Amino acid sequence: MLKTFPKGGIHPAENKITSDKAIKRMAVPKVVYVPIAQHIGIPSEIVVDRKDKVVIGQVIARSGGFVSTNIHSPVAGTVTKLDMIVDSSGYKKQCIVIRTDQKDESNFREVEYTLLEDILMSPKDILQRISDFGIVGLGGATFPSHVKLTVKEDKKIDCLIINGVECEPYLTADHRLMLEKADEIIVGIRILMHALHVDKAVIGIENNKKDAIEVLRKAAQSDDRIQVAALQVKYPQGSEKQLIKAILKREVPKNGLPLDVGVIVHNVGTIYAIYQAVQHDQPLIERVVTVTGKHLEEPSNFWVKIGTPVKDLVAEVGGIPEGTRKIVNGGPMMGKAIKSTDVPITKGTSGILVISEEEASRKEPKNCIRCGECVFVCPMGLEPHLLMNLTEKGLYERAANEDVMTCIECGSCSYVCPSHRPLLDYIRFGKSIVKKLETTRN
Amino acid sequence: MSDQTIVISASPHIHSARTSQKLMYDVLIALIPAFLMSIYLFGISALVLTSVAVASCLLFEYLIQKYLLKTEVTTSDGSALLTGILLAFNLPASLPIWMVVVGSLVAIGVAKLSFGGLGNNIFNPALVGRVFLLVSFPVQMTTWPVPVENITTLADATTGATTLGIIKEELMYGGTMSTISSKIPSTADLLLGISGGSIGEMSALALLLGGMYMLARRVITWHIPVAVLLSMGAVTGLFWLIDPEQYANPVIHLLAGGAILGAFYMATDLVTSPMTKKGMVVFAIGIGVITAVIRLFGAYPEGISFAILIMNAFVPLIDTYFKPRRFGNPIKSKIVQ
Numbered sequence: 046m047l048k049t050f051p052k053g054g055i056h057p058a059e060n061k062i063t064s065d066k067a068i069k070r071m072a073v074p075k076v077v078y079v080p081i082a083q084h085i086g087i088p089s090e091i092v093v094d095r096k097d098k099v100v101i102g103q104v105i106a107r108s109g110g111f112v113s114t115n116i117h118s119p120v121a122g123t124v125t126k127l128d129m130i131v132d133s134s135g136y137k138k139q140c141i142v143i144r145t146d147q148k149d150e151s152n153f154r155e156v157e158y159t160l161l162e163d164i165l166m167s168p169k170d171i172l173q174r175i176s177d178f179g180i181v182g183l184g185g186a187t188f189p190s191h192v193k194l195t196v197k198e199d200k201k202i203d204c205l206i207i208n209g210v211e212c213e214p215y216l217t218a219d220h221r222l223m224l225e226k227a228d229e230i231i232v233g234i235r236i237l238m239h240a241l242h243v244d245k246a247v248i249g250i251e252n253n254k255k256d257a258i259e260v261l262r263k264a265a266q267s268d269d270r271i272q273v274a275a276l277q278v279k280y281p282q283g284s285e286k287q288l289i290k291a292i293l294k295r296e297v298p299k300n301g302l303p304l305d306v307g308v309i310v311h312n313v314g315t316i317y318a319i320y321q322a323v324q325h326d327q328p329l330i331e332r333v334v335t336v337t338g339k340h341l342e343e344p345s346n347f348w349v350k351i352g353t354p355v356k357d358l359v360a361e362v363g364g365i366p367e368g369t370r371k372i373v374n375g376g377p378m379m380g381k382a383i384k385s386t387d388v389p390i391t392k393g394t395s396g397i398l399v400i401s402e403e404e405a406s407r408k409e410p411k412n413c414i415r416c417g418e419c420v421f422v423c424p425m426g427l428e429p430h431l432l433m434n435l436t437e438k439g440l441y442e443r444a445a446n447e448d449v450m451t452c453i454e455c456g457s458c459s460y461v462c463p464s465h466r467p468l469l470d471y472i473r474f475g476k477s478i479v480k481k482l483e484t485t486r487n
Numbered sequence: 488m489s490d491q492t493i494v495i496s497a498s499p500h501i502h503s504a505r506t507s508q509k510l511m512y513d514v515l516i517a518l519i520p521a522f523l524m525s526i527y528l529f530g531i532s533a534l535v536l537t538s539v540a541v542a543s544c545l546l547f548e549y550l551i552q553k554y555l556l557k558t559e560v561t562t563s564d565g566s567a568l569l570t571g572i573l574l575a576f577n578l579p580a581s582l583p584i585w586m587v588v589v590g591s592l593v594a595i596g597v598a599k600l601s602f603g604g605l606g607n608n609i610f611n612p613a614l615v616g617r618v619f620l621l622v623s624f625p626v627q628m629t630t631w632p633v634p635v636e637n638i639t640t641l642a643d644a645t646t647g648a649t650t651l652g653i654i655k656e657e658l659m660y661g662g663t664m665s666t667i668s669s670k671i672p673s674t675a676d677l678l679l680g681i682s683g684g685s686i687g688e689m690s691a692l693a694l695l696l697g698g699m700y701m702l703a704r705r706v707i708t709w710h711i712p713v714a715v716l717l718s719m720g721a722v723t724g725l726f727w728l729i730d731p732e733q734y735a736n737p738v739i740h741l742l743a744g745g746a747i748l749g750a751f752y753m754a755t756d757l758v759t760s761p762m763t764k765k766g767m768v769v770f771a772i773g774i775g776v777i778t779a780v781i782r783l784f785g786a787y788p789e790g791i792s793f794a795i796l797i798m799n800a801f802v803p804l805i806d807t808y809f810k811p812r813r814f815g816n817p818i819k820s821k822i823v824q
Contacts, residue, residue: 052814057501286814299815370494377501384495400500407496412606414507417762426813448813456499463507470497
């Protein structure tokens with residue numbers, strides 16, 4: 046029996062059409078748009094000005110506080126504007142616009158790094174490096190990694206979990222990275238184990254990526270502190286709480302953190318970024334992005350510079366086809382629909398999904414037939430139909446009592462509802478009101 | 488591509504393609520074996536009865552929604568169709584047609600639409616229709632034609648009694664199970680449906696076949712049917728162990744009458760059953776126990792319709808008390824102020 050979390054979950058069509066497409070390096074864009082709020086927390090502070098020349102990896106926005114991080118220039122070029130542009134959230138955000146210097150050969154140099162296995166830095170220096178080099182959670186949450194790695198005195202960590210689940214349909218960025226950079230990822234894991242003084246690490250991978258499981262098992266052979274756990278294919282297993290439950294059978298308490306059960310979880314992409322930062326002095330200026338969709342000409346995986354406009358990236362796969370109705374930043378379950386392809390790729394972009402007319406249209410909601418499917422699939426043990434009902438009626442206090450705030454917004458309820466009720470839309474709205482009520486009360 | 492063609496909506500961006508309509512049609516498919524059996528056993532009568540019930544349910548829903556409530560007409564969602572079939576399945580083959588029409592009006596008009604239509608009704612509409620007919624027309628509703636096994640004949644030529652009816656009556660007049668056993672159908676006949684009763688409840692085998700289909704298609708889960716039948720079997724079995732001469736054995740109770748039809752098709756009605764698995768089990772045990780008590784000690788030989796309707800009334804309460812276990816939190820069930 047493969048491990049998995051016990052309560053709820055769904056299994057949508059996987060549609061991993063790009064899983065055998067090696068990661069290609071995307072052509073360096075002419076202009077990059079780097080938002081200063083790419084992570085959860087305080088936006089970074091811009092430290093460059095118009096007409097400044099910048100080099101690759103130079104800090105262009107400095108960390109604005111503890112829960113914040115540095116942002117580095119992805120290209121060598123000239124700052125042309127500091128402007129407000131719409132990012133994937135749909136809101137206008139402060140951006141640093143840099144025109145790539147076409148004559149600067151550092152933009153076009155392709156460096157092949159050799160594997161560096163020996164870890165020379167001290168734990169303290171490693172954490173400082175992660176903080177300085179702009180590493181954030183690349184699974185999508187974009188939480189600054191050094192914050193997650195800062196363990197208070199009274200907490201004891203005994204296991205590091207590496208999230209290679211990639212449970213979202215369509216996305217294959219992590220899958221390809223695990224196949225192509227397995228040795229680097231293992232070194233990255235050892236770096237974190239060294240930094241955290243932890244002597245157990247488990248890489249969780251769903252069983253639809255058997256090749257990645259095999260490759261990583263082989264790469265981890267020499268180090269018996271690192272294990273690979275094959276997991277049953279079930280969404281949302283990539284959610285931190287569900288993954289910890291699946292691998293260690295530990296349950297993160299309500300309103301708690303993985304630290305409360307002695308665990309830290311990091312995405313494989315983050316681990317690779319940490320390896321690059323610690324061993325090769327490379328700040329986080331690029332990431333793997335899956336560009337996919339059933340009717341794209343050549344869907345594939347790419348190394349993409351942060352700040353690349355989505356339109357440059359989709360041009361690489363043959364452009365947006367006729368009949369496209371939706372463009373999603375991320376996967377189909379939790380990704381955000383974007384209004385325009387001018388939106389830049391940020392540290393949190395794991396995929397660009399292009400959805401056609403017939404897949405995109407939502408059906409008219411009907412009466413709830415009380416089938417209970419939403420209750421069965423909710424991985425948090427909530428009652429989505431009830432939460433929607435309470436929110437619809439404005440009974441926010443009761444929604445709070447029914448644990449609306451613990452919803453992880455995985456969308457399983459809306460996915461299964463046979464009456465096409467917009468359960469998650471209402472729950473999100475309810476959460477925002479409850480949050481407001483809680484802040485005003487405190 | 489112009490930006491006008493791009494839609495923005497919140498996640499998730501995909502859907503399982505399951506619809507309430509498809510669920511209804513899966514139940515209809517599951518009812519096919521029992522429907523064919525009813526035609527085989529009662530001939531044209533069963534066909535006429537079912538057609539009239541379905542047609543009048545659809546018609547009443549259409550007329551009431553269109554002209555009385557002036558709301559959207561929802562006859563295409565399959566639920567009125569299903570109500571019609573389930574109502575017919577709970578009626579004797581010889582029932583006068585106009586009574587079938589009255590039953591349909593009560594089922595759709597009173598039990599379903601007056602509560603706000605599909606999803607809002609507290610009681611199972613088909614059962615409300617049936618029970619209304621049973622208390623209004625007790626004679627016609629308990630006149631059971633003997634199966635003719637000839638599809639061209641009408642069924643009301645000869646009449647008999649249901650297995651449970653025979654047992655109840657004989658026991659009342661001092662009979663014992665050993666004397667009664669020769670007067671009731673064998674277990675094999677009960678499985679096939681060679682006995683008296685409502686047109687759809689006859690063949691246990693045909694109903695179980697459809698039940699398996701619904702389980703396989705995940706239209707229903709095992710919790711309700713299994714818990715209804717087990718708890719009913721347990722209560723009737725207990726009394727049978729105490730005195731096998733005064734109480735029929737649990738196998739007869741499970742196979743005769745409407746136990747299987749009720750457990751698989753009526754109690755599992757999505758709208759009128761609880762939404763958590765724990766709640767479903769509690770609800771189903773209630774049905775099983777009440778059915779057994781009515782059958783053993785009540786005035787009626789059969790009681791599953793009443794049992795389901797009684798437990799339907801408890802569903803909101805069950806949903807309040809039997810909540811799913813919250814992740815990262817101890818089990819919590821509290822009364823909501």
